[in-house]
Amino acid sequence: MEPNIQQRNNLNYFELQILSRIVDECKGQKDAHIEVITSASSIPEEVGENYLTAFGKIGCTNVQNMHIRNRADAQNPEFIERIKKCDGVMLSGGNQLRLSTIFGGTEILRILQNRLNNEEFVLAGTSAGAMAMSNTMIYQGSSAGALIKGEVKITTGLAFMKDVIIDSHFDKRGRFGRLAQAVASNPSCIGIGLGEDTGVVVTDNNHLEAIGSGLVIIVDGYGIRHSNIADLNDGSPISIENLVVHVMTKGNTFDLRERKFTAEEKVNI
Numbered sequence: 001m002e003p004n005i006q007q008r009n010n011l012n013y014f015e016l017q018i019l020s021r022i023v024d025e026c027k028g029q030k031d032a033h034i035e036v037i038t039s040a041s042s043i044p045e046e047v048g049e050n051y052l053t054a055f056g057k058i059g060c061t062n063v064q065n066m067h068i069r070n071r072a073d074a075q076n077p078e079f080i081e082r083i084k085k086c087d088g089v090m091l092s093g094g095n096q097l098r099l100s101t102i103f104g105g106t107e108i109l110r111i112l113q114n115r116l117n118n119e120e121f122v123l124a125g126t127s128a129g130a131m132a133m134s135n136t137m138i139y140q141g142s143s144a145g146a147l148i149k150g151e152v153k154i155t156t157g158l159a160f161m162k163d164v165i166i167d168s169h170f171d172k173r174g175r176f177g178r179l180a181q182a183v184a185s186n187p188s189c190i191g192i193g194l195g196e197d198t199g200v201v202v203t204d205n206n207h208l209e210a211i212g213s214g215l216v217i218i219v220d221g222y223g224i225r226h227s228n229i230a231d232l233n234d235g236s237p238i239s240i241e242n243l244v245v246h247v248m249t250k251g252n253t254f255d256l257r258e259r260k261f262t263a264e265e266k267v268n269i
Contacts, residue, residue, distance in 0.1 A: 018199050018212050020058045022088065025122045025201065030059045032087040039068045039102050040094030040128040047092045074106045083111050088122035091129025093168075097139045099132040100157055109158060116160055117205075123160060127168045130194060134166050135159035136186050138178060146177030150234030154182055161205060164190050164256065170217055171195045183221040184229050184240050190256055191219030206256045210248040218246035220259055 026032035036051045038044035048065035055063045064082070068074050083089065089112065091099065103109045115121040125133055137157030145151040154165075165186065167179045170193035183191040192200065195214035202208055210216040226241035246261045248254065253262045 015197055015212075016054060016058060018197070019054055019060075021201065021211055022090070022122060022124045023055075023058060023060050026087045027120070029087070031062050032060060033085065034060065034063045034088045034090060035066055035082055035086045036063060036090045036092060037066045037068060037129075038092045038094075039066075040096060040098050040132070041092050042094060044069070044092075047094075051090065051092065068102060068108075071102055071106065074102055074108050080107055080111065083108050084115075088124065091123075091125035091132065093127025093129055096128035096132040096137060096157070097155070099128065100137060100139075100155060103158060104156070112158075113160060124199075126199075130168050130199070131166050132157045133160045134164045134189075135162050136165045136182070136189055138165060138167055138182055141178040141181075143174040143177065146175070146181055147238050149181075149229055149232045149236050149238055152178045152181045152185075154185065161202065163188055164192055166192045166194065168194045169196065171215060176217065176219075179217075179219050180240065180243060181229070181238060183219045183243070184224065184227045184238060187221035187224050187227075189221070190254075190259070191217075191221070193217035193219065208248075208254040208256065210250055210252045212250060214249075216248040216252075218248060218254055218261065220244040220246070222259060 023032055034055065036048055038048045041047045044067045048067065052063055066079055068079060112123060116123050131137055134157045137155055139153050139155050141152035165179065165182045167175050175193060179191040179193050183189055194216060198212035198214035198216055200208045200210055200216055221243055223242050223244055224240060228239050246254065253264065
């Protein structure tokens with residue numbers, strides 16, 4: 001999370017459409033039981049109420065908030081049972097490091113990983129909630145110095161997805177440089193930059209479909225021929241050769257295993 005930036009999640013028209021897609025993925029049921037986890041946010045009650053209102057606008061009213069503020073809360077048997085029974089979970093925005101430090105190694109995390117891998121279960125996230133989905137997670141890095149070694153901080157995320165690095169508010173906050181540095185440091189990973197009012201639907205832990213009104217940027221480091229990042233001292237500028245970039249809009253797809261972009265447009269949002 002960048003300092004002095006606070007996300008209040010005032011959802012607009014396009015974001016409501018994205019929430020509708022989340023409900024559709026929950027077998028299209030308006031009575032789908034969705035839990036909103038607000039742990040990343042510094043204003044959890046406000047953010048949680050915004051989501052209850054937003055889901056209500058699209059006719060989904062079986063939505064509850066989980067204000068899990070620390071690791072002790074994450075051990076609450078009531079929260080654990082609700083995670084076992086719900087149809088989907090939404091991780092709100094805020095500070096992604098809160099998510100990894102609160103949920104790392106907990107039973108709630110194990111349940112979510114198991115349900116995601118073995119059931120028809122929907123896991124969604126916005127902003128920090130999206131960034132925490134990967135096993136390699138950016139938790140700090142200003143846009144201005146993003147291509148200076150040491151300016152981008154990386155740790156282990158919640159590991160719902162492997163071999164990807166996710167960044168959010170990508171175009172609005174000029175975050176290409178920090179995702180490029182993260183991928184150059186971890187070239188086995190695909191970088192996924194999410195623009196405003198935009199997301200990706202991931203199926204089979206492999207197939208990405210862009211949804212929403214903006215852009216999804218894919219940064220692929222597999223073909224890098226030169227990178228000086230391992231030999232530099234902190235504070236030195238980075239050079240990278242042959243970093244591949246794809247720009248996706250609504251309906252475009254990307255195969256993570258094959259590293260293949262497809263421009264076929266989809267009917268859904």
